[in-house]
Structure formats: structure tokens, C-alpha cells
Amino acid sequence: MPEVYFRSFLSCSFAAEDRGIVEFFMKLIRAFGIEPEIYDYQEIGRTPDKVKENIIKSDCLIAIATRRKKIEESDYWACPDWIQHEIALANAYNKPIAIFVEEGVKIEGFVGMEERREKFMRNDLIKNIDKVTTFLFNLRKYLESTYQVEKLQIPVLMRHYIHAKEEILSKELTVLRCEILMESLIQELEATYHSTELQDTTPGLSTRAEQFDFICKEMPSGMNVEPLIVQNTDYKFLWKVVFNPPLRKGEKVKYAFKVIRPNYRPFTYEETLERIRQGTYEYEEPICGACEWYISYPTAELIFDFDFLE
Incomplete structure (x- = not known):
């Protein structure tokens, strides 16, 4: 078990058909000592302010970009609008970002973020499991290099x-x-x-x-x-x-x-x-x-x- 745990803002779909995908990735993320936290949209208060507040308090943002609706005259799909908004917020506050993108989903406006993405297939989640785990391992190492010394439980x-x-x-x-x-x-x-x-x-x-x-x-x-x-x-x-x-x-x-x-x-x-x-x-x-x-x-x-x- 890792000595240091990091906190991630998890940006994802809340649709019933995506629940299994979200739970799959949450278990994987926790295995690397990163606690994924899903913001409760029913919380009392101004939702945009609360989202920003939780992103600021997190060590990083992990997004699971699943299919939402088909893009007209295209073979691509769009993910839920709030996922792109939350990615943009995390980017504005210089938070480390990792994005799991369902095959066929197109994310606009983040040209320089290709190295922060990893694709997955809805009907075969373990197909690219080696790439997914390597992706999470690299995120964990980056968080350690940036934050670990200030989070260590054993005094150095x-x-x-x-x-x-x-x-x-x-x-x-x-x-x-x-x-x-x-x-x-x-x-x-x-x-x-x-x-x-x-x-x-x-x-x-x-x-x-x-x-x-x-x-x-x-x-x-x-x-x-x-x-x-x-x-x-x-x-x-x-x-x-x-x-x-x-x-x-x-x-x-x-x-x-x-x-x-x-x-x-x-x-x-x-x-x-x-x-x-x-x-x-x-x-x-x-x-x-x-x-x-x-x-x-x-x-x-x-x-x-x-x-x-x-």
C-alpha cells in the first residue's frame, strides 16, 4: 500500500449506462494511491463555484470522457459538456490532467493535451489495460515528484x-x-x-x-x-x-x-x-x-x- 495518497477531482458522466465504466476506472485509480472524488451536484450552493472550489483543492483532475451525443455530419461523438468545462478549469489552475477517452469521442480545444489522454473501448475495457495502467503509473510518479515531500507521513x-x-x-x-x-x-x-x-x-x-x-x-x-x-x-x-x-x-x-x-x-x-x-x-x-x-x-x-x- 502506498504511504501517500493523492486526491483527484473525477470528471465523469452520471448516466446509468456509464456507471459500470466509471466504477471500473475508480477501482484502477485507487490501486495507484489516488482517491477519485466525484462532486455531488445536489450539494446546496452555486454549482459552478462549488466545482471550481473542489478542483482547486484537488491534486489533479482525472476525466472519463464517455459518449453523450453524436456530432452531426461526423463519425465522432461528444462527451458531456461539463467534462470539457471541468478540464478547462483544471487547466486554468495548472492542475495535472489525465483523460480517459472512449473510442470515437472527440474533445475540442485541447490540442496540446494528447500526451494526457488514453483511449478505451466500452465493450472491452481490459483491451488496453497495459496502456491504462502505465498511464496511471506515470500520473502517480508525476504527483509524487511535485507533491510527495509535503505529504509524507514519515518525517524526513x-x-x-x-x-x-x-x-x-x-x-x-x-x-x-x-x-x-x-x-x-x-x-x-x-x-x-x-x-x-x-x-x-x-x-x-x-x-x-x-x-x-x-x-x-x-x-x-x-x-x-x-x-x-x-x-x-x-x-x-x-x-x-x-x-x-x-x-x-x-x-x-x-x-x-x-x-x-x-x-x-x-x-x-x-x-x-x-x-x-x-x-x-x-x-x-x-x-x-x-x-x-x-x-x-x-x-x-x-x-x-x-x-x-x-
Whole structure:
């Protein structure tokens, strides 16, 4: 069993005749440590907003494009409209995408996505099972290379301290300064990750870094320590600290970074209440969301200061 599970938004048909196909692929997907989640269209609320929210929270999108209706004057079929819409949303938010396409189905508007597709036959689902499993294996490896370090359940490092300070520069802008002393708990630690992910779905918000600075203050002799930005979008800022050669067990590194980004938090109490009324705020009631840290590794000391405007 895999130690790390990933979450996939599953875009698919809800027709009774397609249920067996969807269940077949769901079992295969789970076998690779990816949990396919189907959005409940009966959920109370604005459906487009809820779909977008669930796609943003997922690690990837997997689509099962089955036949819906025949395309006029053509030998091809169209899949359900919402599948193409959900693929477009995932693409806009830079989510990894994998599409299983029924033979004869034509998907428009995604010319550069041929490598993200694998065909299947409705009446012989196991015919291309070797290609399907290879396709899912490659998706799993890609997700591991992008997200695994931040999801590992077994600690690969410990942080002796995190000293952080965030300052509101204006209603529109904040700056985060952080210094970290860490120690490797394994023999070959290649990198450690940091991420900021937007959960609030209020339109116009962003976590995109406008300025990013990094400095390594202490490191083992002969080591090179560099930052590498993996993803910098309105919805996620993901970067890693790369160690070359990899850190050995017991070796320590001290580094600091500064990020200037848009202020995505409500600036006033009234603004918070308005977001709650709209149903876009990530919490059900007003809270102080200043220190929104998810501690992935053992951490001996966390100091967080927050400076507001006068």
C-alpha cells in the first residue's frame, strides 16, 4: 500500500449506462494511491463555484470522457459538456490532467493535451489495460515528484525552529519574512518544500508571489543550496529548497526567505462577514487567519509575529 495518497477531482458522466465504466476506472485509480472524488451536484450552493472550489483543492483532475451525443455530419461523438468545462478549469489552475477517452469521442480545444489522454473501448475495457495502467503509473510518479515531500507521513527532517514575521504593507500587499534551521533525518534528503495555497474562493484573490528572495546562512561544507519555484499561480505558490549533494542524516541547514504577495485575507470585519454571506470564505465564522501554518515535520519552536497597519 502506498504511504501517500493523492486526491483527484473525477470528471465523469452520471448516466446509468456509464456507471459500470466509471466504477471500473475508480477501482484502477485507487490501486495507484489516488482517491477519485466525484462532486455531488445536489450539494446546496452555486454549482459552478462549488466545482471550481473542489478542483482547486484537488491534486489533479482525472476525466472519463464517455459518449453523450453524436456530432452531426461526423463519425465522432461528444462527451458531456461539463467534462470539457471541468478540464478547462483544471487547466486554468495548472492542475495535472489525465483523460480517459472512449473510442470515437472527440474533445475540442485541447490540442496540446494528447500526451494526457488514453483511449478505451466500452465493450472491452481490459483491451488496453497495459496502456491504462502505465498511464496511471506515470500520473502517480508525476504527483509524487511535485507533491510527495509535503505529504509524507514519515518525517524526513526536523525543524529546530521557524521564526516568521508577516507585515501588512497595505490593504493590497503583504510581506512574509522567515528563517528556518532544519536537520535531515534520512541519509539522502534532496529537497524540502514550502507552499501557500488559497482556500478562500472570493473572486480576485491571489497568492502569486510578486517578489521572492532567498539566502542560505549555514550549510555543510561543499554543499550548494538553491531555491526552485515549482508553481506560482493565483491559487498556489509552491517552491522547494534543493540540496546538492543531498543532505546526509544529521546534517543541518539554516536558510531565510522573503515573499511579497497580494493580501488575500479580509481587511476589515465587515469584509469578512460579506465573504461569509457570499459563501466564499474558507471558514464558517469570522476568525483571525493570520497564522495559517500547517506543520508537516517535527518542529521544536515556532515564533510568528504579525504586524498590522496603524
